[in-house]
Amino acid sequence: MVPIRATILPANDDSLDRACELLSSGELVAIPTETVYGLAANAWDADAVAKIFLAKGRPSSNPLIVHVASADEIGRAVRMPLSRPLQKQLDSLVDLWPGPFTVVLPVNERIPSLVTAGRNTVAVRVPSHPVASALLRRCPFPIAAPSANKSKYVSPTTADHCVSGLGDDVALVLDGGPCDLGLESTILLLDERGPRLLRPGTICAEDLASRLKVEVSDLIVVDNDKSESDPSFISPGTMREHYSPRTPLRLIGDDEVNSVVPPGTGRIAFRALTSEIASRYERVETLSQNGVLAEVSHNLFAALRRLDQSGLQVILIDQCEPVGLGRAIMDRIHRAAAGHCEGDTSEH
Template identity: 65%
Template sequence: MPPTSPLVSPPDDESLNAACEALGRGELVAMPTETVYGLAANAWDENAVAKIFAAKGRPRGNPLIVHIASMDQLDRAASLPLEPAIQHQVDALADLWPGPLTLVLPAGKRIPSIVTAGKPTVAVRIPSHPVAQAILTRCPFPIAAPSANRSKYVSPTSAAHCQSGLGEHLAMIIDGGNCNLGVESTIVSLEVTGPRLLRPGNVSAEDLASRLKVSVFDLVSCTSERQADDKPMLAPGMMREHYSPTTPLFMIGNDVDNIPQRSKTGRIAFRKLSDDEANRYAVVETLSQDGNLDEVSRGLFAAIRQLDNEGLDRIIIDICEPIGLGRAIMDRIQRAAAGHNAKPPNERTT
């Protein structure tokens, strides 16, 4: 049986070596990346990968991202050589690696079908976080690592989030501090017919379109799909309802004016509220003083988790223009709110 309280360890050599040994034995380890914390397993070990799905309660039709340390390890995950049209797209994006970018490529023969949800393609990423890099360079295998949380719940951005959510399933948690970016990687499918943005992230659609010499419209035509949760996913993060707190979450709307003062309502604000506005809420989490979307992204999931633990009746969250990083932020918010109405109910008392 795995320990009920996993060892939360600093990212020193002893702990990093122990993490790699645990992964080699088929155990699960939580590791930091620049986006969110990942639930890591040996991607070549079908039984180890099955533990990811069991721990998360994740549908088998939702594929995983495979992490490697460098482009030199691409053959650990993808089938090489790539078609010339696909290789040209990889070359156009190569300087974005290491970083928060995942590429969907033809799967290599050593990647078991449980990783790819039975598809002939695999999602591959080279993270830039130094702790993730240290683990990947030590391991003689690639690492499959979705976010280290229960399926559909809010992604973890700290070691404490991992321990509270999945601690009983983990051999170790490597504590690399709070994640710097805060939302999951951008996912792009590279195909002979052209690239498709499957999930927005910190690498913007506008940047990708410029590098790939395609229009933003053509690139993002697939992104707005909200796949039924019981159907095989094109990529991770495409479930209609995802990143969801237990407390009902609503995007801000006009009905916010009808919330009674100090009701059991929380607010996640993207900029500092006036005193009058803040006093409408039992608790306010302010992600940025002036609406800086890098700050909003970094603190988004932690704020949702914090308010979900406050015993509130509802959470109201700000919105932003879905351009650049705002596209990724709004994607996460819309999926987090998918199980509820778009706006909070009218609560005016009579």
């Protein structure tokens, strides 16, 4: 039986109006953001939110991010007014919106508990993608939107990626082209005891620490690999195994550069390989000709998906230093490779 595929429409005024109508009636719509494509529902509608968890096969212990049109609208999700310490922290960061930046703050009573996995906090952000922004301005409600893919699989960065696993669970996919950044948003918990980085992203920890006048080491949560049942699991995207291809993924080390490569091996390279090295692999995906990390992050998930569909036995992937944007890249790679990196002791 051929699976039913969701309708993909180019984003324009007509399709945006249709998307707003569908969301208002409790349906799911896949939407582009600057990070990855999101599976959107009316964040005030508990029944609609429940469809997200069902479509993704997502555990109810894993909270969602709520999206609003502007910083002035965070009160649609967040309990206002904030305490003075939280407001001071937010004031130093608010110019990062619109953008790939999520904050965790006290939740207001209109957000269903399913959105927050029963926590008293909610993750909220203001996306900068013009399609997401235009849709949010049309909707009289905030939008809950995790990545538009089956739970734990590689995040989608094109409209076609959204329908490969979700089928007719999605009423409509708005096609806004490939996502600019290709990695999910940075998530920061704002807390009266001090802010904490819950998920690294393209807004780097070093920049956040400078704005907040704290040390990077004080901002970063070292042990953030929470099990889904852990009561402190308050942030999306922090499971040990996440963003994972079905093909085993293994990080390549310096000692393997000249080693024999078994048949059926693919390679994800951060920079162009010599023809001699590239010829050892069945397939090679080059994320950046010169190792530019912004290009690596932009192309990472799409490359993982292509190699995962190539019938390979194993995928080897490069590493970079986990500093700045490299911290977010290596966070995704470690989670994607979890369970396949025997003996690897690299920093998470």
